[in-house]
Amino acid sequence: RTLWVETTTHRYPIQIGSGLLQRLPSLLEEVGWTPERRLFVVTDTQVAPLYLKEAVTTLQQAGYTVGSVVFPAGESSKTLQTLEQMTGEALRQGLDRKSGILALGGGVVGDAAGFLAATFMRGIPFVQLPTTLLAHDSSVGGKVGVNHPLGKNMIGAFHQPDLVVFDVDTLKTLPSREIASGFAEVIKEALIWDETFVRWLEENRAGLMALDAARLVEAIAGGCRMKAEVVSQDEKESGLRAILNYGHTIGHALEAVAGYGQFTHGEAVAIGMVGEALLGERLGLTTNVSQRTQALIQSYGLPYQLPTTAEVDELLVAMRRDKKAAQGALTFVLPRGIGSVEIVKEVPEAAVRQVLTQLKGEGL
Ligand code: NAD
Numbered sequence: 412r413t414l415w416v417e418t419t420t421h422r423y424p425i426q427i428g429s430g431l432l433q434r435l436p437s438l439l440e441e442v443g444w445t446p447e448r449r450l451f452v453v454t455d456t457q458v459a460p461l462y463l464k465e466a467v468t469t470l471q472q473a474g475y476t477v478g479s480v481v482f483p484a485g486e487s488s489k490t491l492q493t494l495e496q497m498t499g500e501a502l503r504q505g506l507d508r509k510s511g512i513l514a515l516g517g518g519v520v521g522d523a524a525g526f527l528a529a530t531f532m533r534g535i536p537f538v539q540l541p542t543t544l545l546a547h548d549s550s551v552g553g554k555v556g557v558n559h560p561l562g563k564n565m566i567g568a569f570h571q572p573d574l575v576v577f578d579v580d581t582l583k584t585l586p587s588r589e590i591a592s593g594f595a596e597v598i599k600e601a602l603i604w605d606e607t608f609v610r611w612l613e614e615n616r617a618g619l620m621a622l623d624a625a626r627l628v629e630a631i632a633g634g635c636r637m638k639a640e641v642v643s644q645d646e647k648e649s650g651l652r653a654i655l656n657y658g659h660t661i662g663h664a665l666e667a668v669a670g671y672g673q674f675t676h677g678e679a680v681a682i683g684m685v686g687e688a689l690l691g692e693r694l695g696l697t698t699n700v701s702q703r704t705q706a707l708i709q710s711y712g713l714p715y716q717l718p719t720t721a722e723v724d725e726l727l728v729a730m731r732r733d734k735k736a737a738q739g740a741l742t743f744v745l746p747r748g749i750g751s752v753e754i755v756k757e758v759p760e761a762a763v764r765q766v767l768t769q770l771k772g773e774g775l
């Protein structure tokens with residue numbers, strides 16, 4: 412299945428299907444990459460033993476010169492230090508302006524390798540090879556970057572890939588917790604954009620959780636299409652693109668307070684969506700979104716409550732520090748109904764407080 416992302420400056424394909432890693436050379440050729448381009452595969456210690464050799468061999472057989480770098484798996488690797496190490500390795504392996512980077516892995520690899528591509532010699536092209544369900548989201552749209560100790564994704568750039576290749580076969584080795592986490596972003600995309608897609612996710616849960624390839628392609632394509640549409644209309648997040656942050660104001664705060672790694676990104680966003688649905692109801696924007704949201708999230712094996720140890724004050728501080736909080740006012744993406752959201756600025760702190768307390772399990 413092929414989808415296209417179009418921005419004012421870029422147009423690139425997203426390929427989704429089975430067995431695509433073996434077809435990498437021809438997919439690269441379709442976007443104008445040839446073996447004269449030296450390649451540098453970036454991946455992590457979890458993905459490398461599973462797919463690096465296969466990818467490198469396939470490319471070498473097509474005549475490419477391929478180098479690689481492997482960094483420790485996990486969010487804690489998404490740092491400037493990793494960027495510096497990768498840059499050193501790229502330089503030692505002789506990469507230049509005409510080279511290309513392949514990001515083989517989940518969102519961490521995609522964000523870090525994409526940022527390497529954005530900054531290496533002021534920017535070289537790259538291709539996203541997502542291997543987690545969640546990375547269908549992070550690999551599309553061109554946001555790349557690393558974390559700072561004071562906040563997630565605080566150092567970054569916009570750098571669109573030349574191509575995204577999602578080989579759904581790679582999901583077979585993904586731990587079930589990561590699968591569920593990826594579904595959180597698919598659920599998010601459905602909830603903000605398309606009630607029909609929400610219903611499809613409700614009806615196809617069993618097949619999707621069993622990793623039925625045809626359904627997976629459809630779910631990923633649905634998520635990517637939605638993301639591509641939004642990004643096409645607002646590449647640099649001056650307005651509309653911010654709706655993709657549904658669930659993320661609470662989600663990011665939760666990740667920041669609990670410490671990176673306590674929750675997966677998707678789990679934090681899942682809890683965030685339930686919270687922001689409750690907030691929408693509390694502010695009178697909608698009446699009946701939180702129950703269906705919670706049921707859907709729960710049915711995909713995702714958490715929907717804050718840990719009882721979560722401190723409401725700490726979460727509020729983290730939210731104000733989030734880069735989406737303009738001048739300390741709390742901005743949220745809130746539901747108007749299933750399949751539709753709006754951006755609400757200056758949400759009263761008292762309402763947020765009440766919802767966070769409610770999210771700890773009291774009154775849900
Ligand atoms: P991740 O990259 O850390 O992957 C999760 C874990 O799964 C890792 O341990 C990884 O090594 C392992 N893994 C990856 N593929 C595997 C496979 N096929 N089989 C077995 N194990 C595999 O995390 P993620 O959930 O993919 O992505 C989260 C990151 O994405 C966060 O840093 C988040 O900020 C970022 N993100 C970015 C955007 C964006 O627009 N740029 C959007 C959403 C999320």
Ligand code: ZN
Nearest residue numbers: 596659676680
């Ligand atoms: Zn996200």
